[in-house]
């Protein structure tokens with residue numbers, strides 16, 4: 252029996268068709284931004300701007316959904332980040348209890364300090380979320 256192999260253009264065709272098909276999966280398309288219940292407030296306007304630039308897309312109800320967040324599989328990754336980010340800390344659903352607030356601020360300081368947040372791949376796509384060591388130190392001091 253003759254062995255059949257796919258030609259390169261058949262492989263390309265299959266990839267294109269699969270890419271088209273995954274666009275039909277509804278997950279990650281809703282781009283919901285629920286109402287802001289209680290916005291976190293920062294005394295320093297500079298702090299407010301930096302946090303908005305670097306954290307709001309995943310940790311608030313004011314996510315700016317970029318064009319590529321409409322395209323699977325990136326849309327899926329964006330959705331998971333926002334769902335997880337909001338569930339850990341939501342700057343639009345800020346707690347009213349001072350001790351709980353302080354606990355979150357301490358966590359923010361820790362993850363900014365160790366470079367965990369904002370995630371590196373986010374910074375690639377959002378240059379205004381990229382801070383110098385001095386800016387980071389200032390941000391941490393003002394939080």
Ligand code: HEC
Nearest residue numbers: 305306308309332335336339340358359362368369370373
């Ligand atoms: C691209 C989305 C995204 C951005 C932007 C982002 N985060 Fe996160 N953040 C996440 C996700 C997802 C998690 C949960 C998984 C994890 O901990 O890595 C998280 C977790 C956290 C946690 C909880 C971690 C812990 O150990 O307690 C804190 C605090 C946090 N982020 C702070 C920030 C701060 C501050 C910024 C801005 C400087 C920021 N994040 C920017 C997605 C994001």
